[in-house]
Amino acid sequence: MLRVGDVMTTFVEFIGPEATVKEAAEMMGELEVGALPAGSAERIEGVVTDRDILYRVVAAGLDPTRVRVREVLSRPVVFCGEDETVQAAMDAMAANHIRRMPVQDASGRVTGWVTLADLARKLLVDSTMLQGALTAMTGDAET
DSSP states (O other): OOBGGGTOBOOOOOBOTTSBHHHHHHHHHHHTOSEEEEEOSSOEEEEEEHHHHIIIIITTTOOTTTSBGGGTOBOSOOOEETTSBHHHHHHHHHHHTOSEEEEEOTTSOEEEEEEHHHHHHHHHHTOHHHHHHHHHHHHHHHO
16 A cells, blocks of 8 residues: 655755745745745644745735745644555545645654645556556557
8 A cells, every 4th residue: 555655755845934925935936846834843833835925925915025934824734644545645635625745753753745746646657557548549649
């Protein structure tokens, strides 16, 4: 059975809750990510997403150099465990309408980050049915 620990990204960059929203947006751009956990591996206070910035700052006409990350965080944070099944993670994401989720070890420390893209990539690459269909399509296209 496929586990979250098999598909998660182990590099997780955190933003401080006192950082400005502008700093968070710049960090997201540099890392090419759509969300950052705020806090530390031992204690996440929330997650700031590109949508949080768009709707809670830009659309509200607020100054991103004055608004702090802690003011726009999405809460509560929904976590999953490294040993949870991919299906359980997908169910939690769907139930909570989220696209990314921090992954915790048994002690509650954040050890990774799992996204819908990670899950889709792994499931699609490992799907023998999909691979067969793609091979068949490619073979048909060449004849």
